[in-house]
Amino acid sequence: MNVLVLMEPGEPSRQALTLARKFGEPHGLPVQAVQPFAPDALAAALARAVEELDAGAVFAAGTDRGNEVMARLAARLNLPLAANCIGAAPGDPATVTRLRWGGSLLEEARLHSPRPLVTVAPHTVPADDGPQPPTIEVGSPALGDLVVRVSDHIKPTNGGISLADAKVIVSGGRGVGSKEGFAIIEELAGLLGAAVGCSRAVTSAGWRPHSDQVGQTGTKVAPEVYIACGISGATQHMAGLKGAKRILAINSDPQAPLMLNADYTVTGDLKEIVPAISAEIRRARAGRTSS
Amino acid sequence: MRIAVCIKRVPITGGRIVLTADARAINTQHLGFTMSPHEECGVEEAVRLIEANKGDSVVLTLGPPEAVEQLRDAMALGIDRAIHLQTDGQEWDGESTAAALLDAIRADETSNGPFDIIFFGNESADSGGFQVGLRVAYALNRPCVTGLKRVTLEGSSVRCEQEVEDGRDVYVVPLPAVLTVKEGLNLPRYPSVPGRMRARSKPVADVTPARPAPRLELVKLLVPAGQGRRAESLGSGAAAAPAVVDVFQKAGVL
Ligand SMILES: Cc1cc2nc3c(=O)[nH]c(=O)nc-3n(C[C@H](O)[C@H](O)[C@H](O)COP(=O)(O)OP(=O)(O)OC[C@H]3O[C@@H](n4cnc5c(N)ncnc54)[C@H](O)[C@@H]3O)c2cc1C
Ligand SMILES: Nc1ncnc2c1ncn2[C@@H]1O[C@H](COP(=O)(O)O)[C@@H](O)[C@H]1O
Numbered sequence: 001m002n003v004l005v006l007m008e009p010g011e012p013s014r015q016a017l018t019l020a021r022k023f024g025e026p027h028g029l030p031v032q033a034v035q036p037f038a039p040d041a042l043a044a045a046l047a048r049a050v051e052e053l054d055a056g057a058v059f060a061a062g063t064d065r066g067n068e069v070m071a072r073l074a075a076r077l078n079l080p081l082a083a084n085c086i087g088a089a090p091g092d093p094a095t096v097t098r099l100r101w102g103g104s105l106l107e108e109a110r111l112h113s114p115r116p117l118v119t120v121a122p123h124t125v126p127a128d129d130g131p132q133p134p135t136i137e138v139g140s141p142a143l144g145d146l147v148v149r150v151s152d153h154i155k156p157t158n159g160g161i162s163l164a165d166a167k168v169i170v171s172g173g174r175g176v177g178s179k180e181g182f183a184i185i186e187e188l189a190g191l192l193g194a195a196v197g198c199s200r201a202v203t204s205a206g207w208r209p210h211s212d213q214v215g216q217t218g219t220k221v222a223p224e225v226y227i228a229c230g231i232s233g234a235t236q237h238m239a240g241l242k243g244a245k246r247i248l249a250i251n252s253d254p255q256a257p258l259m260l261n262a263d264y265t266v267t268g269d270l271k272e273i274v275p276a277i278s279a280e281i282r283r284a285r286a287g288r289t290s291s
Numbered sequence: 292m293r294i295a296v297c298i299k300r301v302p303i304t305g306g307r308i309v310l311t312a313d314a315r316a317i318n319t320q321h322l323g324f325t326m327s328p329h330e331e332c333g334v335e336e337a338v339r340l341i342e343a344n345k346g347d348s349v350v351l352t353l354g355p356p357e358a359v360e361q362l363r364d365a366m367a368l369g370i371d372r373a374i375h376l377q378t379d380g381q382e383w384d385g386e387s388t389a390a391a392l393l394d395a396i397r398a399d400e401t402s403n404g405p406f407d408i409i410f411f412g413n414e415s416a417d418s419g420g421f422q423v424g425l426r427v428a429y430a431l432n433r434p435c436v437t438g439l440k441r442v443t444l445e446g447s448s449v450r451c452e453q454e455v456e457d458g459r460d461v462y463v464v465p466l467p468a469v470l471t472v473k474e475g476l477n478l479p480r481y482p483s484v485p486g487r488m489r490a491r492s493k494p495v496a497d498v499t500p501a502r503p504a505p506r507l508e509l510v511k512l513l514v515p516a517g518q519g520r521r522a523e524s525l526g527s528g529a530a531a532a533p534a535v536v537d538v539f540q541k542a543g544v545l
Contacts, residue, residue: 075429210475257306276529
């Protein structure tokens, strides 16, 4: 049986390929075949290829691009779509395991479909290291499929360290108390060359911009060290921390979920603890340069 | 101008998710409910657009009788009226949700004319299907742009900024259009007391669609295994600072 895979550059598509191979012989359709990006044109090309190859299933990475092209394909073909799967097995019905709540919950489901459409959640299955599948020609898109297409690109404006790439993140929650309260968070971040993050309680209060928010509806982060100051650790916040190597929680409540899900904890008032850590870093550095 | 927003009632899960005995739903006995932050931004954007351009705004939800609370929340922020597609509390998959919303939208458009914009969240908070808005748009034969962090009217078109890895991609599409949005699009206002009062008397139309057999059929839910962290206490108060710096040094980040 033939299967189709929407291929983007990078790991997540090769991870999608791993699950696709369980369904049949993969053929790849490169996302870059339509430039500039036009998701309806890609969905139309996939739909044509499904016909031509009589493909029994279609896969893509569960990236923004992958999910949106596959949902457009599902609408066109009038088929169900299982998004962000971490497992899938052929059968009648096919079965899938998929992420819910940004990964805080898993769902086992049956996919009743003549052609399963599946996107694979990034970094949840090993990447396929077999040969690149043969590439499908895209053909020229219909005009109507180019109404939605990228016409311009805006580069990020803030020159600072981006949350998604930061090695260290100092993050503050409602416990920081106010917009001004973030001065001590910024001071520590400055000393560590870290990015500043925050919880949704903080962005909703207008203390920090949404671009600083970590979590299910904010940014997913993967630092060496994540320092959570005055954050309780709601599941939607933790959904953004799955990639963090080490978590240090500072909280006055030792039973806060973040304190129970951290690697290291300090109990007490962050307004005393955070400046004390900054002072200690300065002391350690001064000691190093004078000796 | 006419604008619709589709929202979904979801539980506020707190620090730990507990499932029902049959593992097919979250145990919500002690939980509050809300709409997704993405959808809240859709509501705020709709209210701002109608404040600036005049017209009619409608909020729709498919959900149990209690979901009227989320409809009232949206009306407290300034939405004019609501359409409640009532369910018995069972979950609907993305396909059937889109089909039911489509019917309700078509019925409203038949009486009142097309919506210039229909807002959806980029993905629902609970099931995260990434599809309902795109399905409705395809059935209406309207352009749909996803994952938006900024929306600007430009005459009979709308300029859309979509968040991507290295910045933002820009799309300009003609109205009527379907737009799926993300938190960060705007900073939603808090509902005022008079807003809440007014919301109580705003109209809510009820319809009761029939639930088709889901083709993406939930079998059971699982709480994923923890990440195996065992918290090591570094002490309490300012006295813990040297131990913290030790940890930074060992992690190689100092
Ligand atoms: C669909 C959905 C999506 C969401 N997405 C996100 C998201 O992306 N990111 C996110 O963060 N949230 C998200 N939320 C919100 C989330 O549920 C929580 O409401 C939020 O994370 C709470 O923020 P917080 O921990 O700062 O506040 P709180 O829960 O109020 O916690 C404050 C903490 O600070 C501690 N504290 C108070 N004072 C001090 C002090 N002086 N010193 C030390 N500790 C102190 C308290 O003990 C407490 O633990 C989402 C919610 C929903 C429903
Ligand atoms: N039951 C529902 N009622 C109204 N709108 C919904 C419902 N389910 C999903 N939506 C809308 O569709 C968006 C995408 O949902 P999903 O495809 O499930 O990720 C959500 O953010 C909502 O705007």
